Amino acid sequence: MSSFRDDGAAALEWVASYLERVREYPVLSTVEPGRIRAALPPAAPEAPEPFAALLRDLDEVLMPGITHWQSPRYFAYFATTGGEPGILAELLIAGLNQVGILWRASPALQELEEVTLDWLRQLLGLPDPLHGHIEDTASSGLVTALAAARAARPERRVVVCSEHTHSSTTKAARLLELELRTVPADGTHAMRPDLVDLSNACALVATVGTTSSAAVDPVSLLADMTAAEGVWLHVDAAYAGAAAVCPELRHHFAGWERADSIGVNPHKWLFTPMDCSAFFSRRPDDLRRAFSLVPEYLRVSEDVVSLSEYASPLGRRFRALKLWATLRCYGREGLQAILREHVRLAALFESWVRAEPGWTVCAPRHFSLVCFRRDGGDEENEALLRRVNDSGEVFLSHTRLDGHYVLRLAIGNARTAEEDVRLAWDVLRREAAAL
Amino acid sequence: MSSFRDDGAAALEWVASYLERVREYPVLSTVEPGRIRAALPPAAPEAPEPFAALLRDLDEVLMPGITHWQSPRYFAYFATTGGEPGILAELLIAGLNQVGILWRASPALQELEEVTLDWLRQLLGLPDPLHGHIEDTASSGLVTALAAARAARPERRVVVCSEHTHSSTTKAARLLELELRTVPADGTHAMRPDLVDLSNACALVATVGTTSSAAVDPVSLLADMTAAEGVWLHVDAAYAGAAAVCPELRHHFAGWERADSIGVNPHKWLFTPMDCSAFFSRRPDDLRRAFSLVPEYLRVSEDVVSLSEYASPLGRRFRALKLWATLRCYGREGLQAILREHVRLAALFESWVRAEPGWTVCAPRHFSLVCFRRDGGDEENEALLRRVNDSGEVFLSHTRLDGHYVLRLAIGNARTAEEDVRLAWDVLRREAAAL
Numbered sequence: 098m099s100s101f102r103d104d105g106a107a108a109l110e111w112v113a114s115y116l117e118r119v120r121e122y123p124v125l126s127t128v129e130p131g132r133i134r135a136a137l138p139p140a141a142p143e144a145p146e147p148f149a150a151l152l153r154d155l156d157e158v159l160m161p162g163i164t165h166w167q168s169p170r171y172f173a174y175f176a177t178t179g180g181e182p183g184i185l186a187e188l189l190i191a192g193l194n195q196v197g198i199l200w201r202a203s204p205a206l207q208e209l210e211e212v213t214l215d216w217l218r219q220l221l222g223l224p225d226p227l228h229g230h231i232e233d234t235a236s237s238g239l240v241t242a243l244a245a246a247r248a249a250r251p252e253r254r255v256v257v258c259s260e261h262t263h264s265s266t267t268k269a270a271r272l273l274e275l276e277l278r279t280v281p282a283d284g285t286h287a288m289r290p291d292l293v294d295l296s297n298a299c300a301l302v303a304t305v306g307t308t309s310s311a312a313v314d315p316v317s318l319l320a321d322m323t324a325a326e327g328v329w330l331h332v333d334a335a336y337a338g339a340a341a342v343c344p345e346l347r348h349h350f351a352g353w354e355r356a357d358s359i360g361v362n363p364h365k366w367l368f369t370p371m372d373c374s375a376f377f378s379r380r381p382d383d384l385r386r387a388f389s390l391v392p393e394y395l396r397v398s399e400d401v402v403s404l405s406e407y408a409s410p411l412g413r414r415f416r417a418l419k420l421w422a423t424l425r426c427y428g429r430e431g432l433q434a435i436l437r438e439h440v441r442l443a444a445l446f447e448s449w450v451r452a453e454p455g456w457t458v459c460a461p462r463h464f465s466l467v468c469f470r471r472d473g474g475d476e477e478n479e480a481l482l483r484r485v486n487d488s489g490e491v492f493l494s495h496t497r498l499d500g501h502y503v504l505r506l507a508i509g510n511a512r513t514a515e516e517d518v519r520l521a522w523d524v525l526r527r528e529a530a531a532l
Numbered sequence: 533m534s535s536f537r538d539d540g541a542a543a544l545e546w547v548a549s550y551l552e553r554v555r556e557y558p559v560l561s562t563v564e565p566g567r568i569r570a571a572l573p574p575a576a577p578e579a580p581e582p583f584a585a586l587l588r589d590l591d592e593v594l595m596p597g598i599t600h601w602q603s604p605r606y607f608a609y610f611a612t613t614g615g616e617p618g619i620l621a622e623l624l625i626a627g628l629n630q631v632g633i634l635w636r637a638s639p640a641l642q643e644l645e646e647v648t649l650d651w652l653r654q655l656l657g658l659p660d661p662l663h664g665h666i667e668d669t670a671s672s673g674l675v676t677a678l679a680a681a682r683a684a685r686p687e688r689r690v691v692v693c694s695e696h697t698h699s700s701t702t703k704a705a706r707l708l709e710l711e712l713r714t715v716p717a718d719g720t721h722a723m724r725p726d727l728v729d730l731s732n733a734c735a736l737v738a739t740v741g742t743t744s745s746a747a748v749d750p751v752s753l754l755a756d757m758t759a760a761e762g763v764w765l766h767v768d769a770a771y772a773g774a775a776a777v778c779p780e781l782r783h784h785f786a787g788w789e790r791a792d793s794i795g796v797n798p799h800k801w802l803f804t805p806m807d808c809s810a811f812f813s814r815r816p817d818d819l820r821r822a823f824s825l826v827p828e829y830l831r832v833s834e835d836v837v838s839l840s841e842y843a844s845p846l847g848r849r850f851r852a853l854k855l856w857a858t859l860r861c862y863g864r865e866g867l868q869a870i871l872r873e874h875v876r877l878a879a880l881f882e883s884w885v886r887a888e889p890g891w892t893v894c895a896p897r898h899f900s901l902v903c904f905r906r907d908g909g910d911e912e913n914e915a916l917l918r919r920v921n922d923s924g925e926v927f928l929s930h931t932r933l934d935g936h937y938v939l940r941l942a943i944g945n946a947r948t949a950e951e952d953v954r955l956a957w958d959v960l961r962r963e964a965a966a967l
Contacts, residue, residue, distance in 0.1 A: 137647045141860065142859075145861055155624065165629060185543040191547075205594040387706075401565045428755040
């Protein structure tokens with residue numbers, strides 16, 4: 098154990114020092130495809146190597162290929178945070194190496210998962226009872242939701258979603274051989290309920306905070322419709338769901354308490370390291386109908402339903418421990434303070450764009466994502482984004498809205514301060530002027 | 533960062549000290565269902581709590597609910613090891629918090645995953661080229677394999693497997709609405725090729741090292757049959773695959789080099805912390821046909837296929853880093869030494885059972901799993917297992933073979949020594965005598 102303690106101290110110092118100087122790195126990796134691969138040995142070593150060699154190669158070989166999701170100047174896709182409590186919890190998780198194939202294989206894993214998901218349910222203002230479990234990603238959660246919906250109404254083979262629903266719904270529908278019926282969006286990029294057709298539908302996927310523009314589908318209206326038709330309503334709030342921790346933002350979620358299932362990703366905007374995707378359901382029996390299966394070698398005498406009976410994977414990591422660490426070490430007040438600051442910074446950035454001639458805000462801003470563009474052609478905006486990201490100072494991404502190439506600034510890193518957002522705006526204007 | 537350094541040092545010391553005294557804990561948790569839940573607060577705290585409070589509650593509240601997978605006296609299901617290199621790698625993984633949604637989001641993540649999977653391919657003696665990626669579990673890998681098989685032959689809706697194939701195949705077939713055709717096994721619990729009917733089959737799942745008894749299906753014969761019929765052959769070697777690192781054990785795998793896909797879990801018998809399931813395929817284009825889907829907001833200029841195009845989840849953790857750490861810090865020789873010792877210990881235990889009147893070995897032993905029982909009724913064996921596990925000294929599990937309740941002793945923890953296996957045998961005989 099002496100080498101474990103020494104190696105561990107070196108690994109810990111590596112992480113502490115990385116987090117201190119993360120602002121110094123170019124945010125988006127600039128390596129060419131294949132360069133990292135070429136710099137690595139073609140085969141595993143014959144003899145054991147010291148852990149120190151790994152830390153050295155992490156610095157020398159891998160770091161140029163790292164895109165710095167931990168940087169406060171990361172504004173692409175949805176910005177995230179591997180918060181300190183969750184980072185250290187991952188060390189504990191690996192040290193304990195629990196494999197939650199069934200309750201007795203780790204009662205603590207299962208019951209902590211149930212309890213922390215219930216804590217999260219309360220933080221989000223969702224009603225009791227709601228069954229909660231953790232998936233790796235929202236994509237897997239979509240498979241779980243649609244599989245349960247299909248099991249509940251096996252004769253209905255259509256999934257209804259909006260043109261802005263995340264691609265994971267398309268992917269899940271393809272896996273489950275369900276037909277996708279796409280509903281056009283309105284001017285705010287939200288699903289138009291007047292165009293929803295639920296015939297033959299087993300499920301409708303509504304989104305609070307779409308990936309393109311963080312648009313909000315009219316969940317309450319949609320819930321009326323799905324309830325009347327007995328159609329499974331899944332609410333994908335993978336990114337925006339965290340905002341419900343703040344009561345003043347809950348109006349965006351009106352109606353989600355009536356959903357059959359809900360996905361919220363603490364690894365997106367709730368400061369939990371990748372991966373941790375919360376899945377809530379009012380209908381756990383339908384999840385079990387789709388997934389439960391207990392072979393002889395897993396049969397036990399306890400009268401407990403194992404969490405593996407609610408989704409595809411049999412084995413599960415002790416992810417609950419990092420969610421527990423995150424919720425406790427930030428506390429409700431700490432989470433709210435960061436979420437509110439992110440929303441304030443996004444509103445500030447939005448106000449700068451609105452006030453500047455030659456720039457346009459392209460979508461309503463509900464949370465911490467701003468969609469905007471420079472007046473002019475798509476090529477100009479695409480070139481602008483390339484120059485901005487090539488500078489290494491900040492990293493933004495794009496989408497397409499109403500036929501236009503649109504830039505996205507997503508705030509979600511717990512270390513992002515006003516100066517970082519200000520820098521993004523300065524770099525954008527500087528590169529636009531230089532174009 | 534000062535509190536991160538202090539908290540981190542405390543977490544590291546917690547893990548080091550846990551691993552030193554892991555033999556002292558009762559291996560199987562003895563808590564009643566609901567006890568951990570009842571000991572936890574009903575809601576998340578309002579104000580932030582120190583990380584030290586978490587470590588305290590880990591000891592006082594959670595530890596009674598931990599089943600000690602890290603114990604050298606854990607012999608249930610398949611014994612595993614969260615090895616030290618992988619534990620520390622998890623700290624780095626969380627610190628970097630890479631989210632591999634596409635290549636540019638982390639070139640290092642994608643290329644290290646490709647390289648370490650190729651290292652593993654070579655260690656296993658598998659041919660080049662073979663596309664590799666990491667899944668969370670073998671269950672997810674089964675979904676990937678069967679979805680690709682279905683996409684390749686959409687008109688064929690049958691999956692063929694043996695009566696001893698792992699339940700994840702049944703689960704995946706149900707998810708994909710494929711019909712399962714179960715082939716009877718022979719006296720060694722291996723699939724009988726003379727009873728295989730491939731009509732309308734899109735896939736056949738063969739197993740090297742079944743979960744019940746580590747039986748080996750006749751992969752070479754089955755590969756001849758599937759190749760002739762154009763049926764996808766998936767080889768599930770989740771547990772036993774690691775043994776192929778030792779050339780003298782490779783004869784068990786003859787033919788797997790012709791499989792369309794193969795699953796091997798480094799988190800099972802290759803000393804990598806949960807979760808890390810390797811998936812190899814000769815037909816990556818069929819995986820992409822089933823799963824590839826690139827929406828506008830993920831479109832980039834690089835001509836690179838992202839790993840998310842080969843399976844369900846979009847986001848992925850930097851799992852490759854822990855596999856890299858494990859393969860480097862053990863080295864080929866280090867891995868072989870532990871695997872060989874495990875096989876030697878299993879053979880030794882088997883010889884003790886064979887030599888002892890009143891006990892019977894119930895299946896051929898190919899790897900590190902011994903299936904055995906006390907002569908007598910199922911109730912007696914079931915009661916014996918309960919007494920053994922209640923002692924807390926060791927933990928074994930059971931299965932059912934040829935209609936009998938059978939005990940399983942699985943060796944797979946890197947810290948397991950001969951004295952631990954001897955203890956298991958002593959406890960078994962002591963409790964059998966006391967029955």
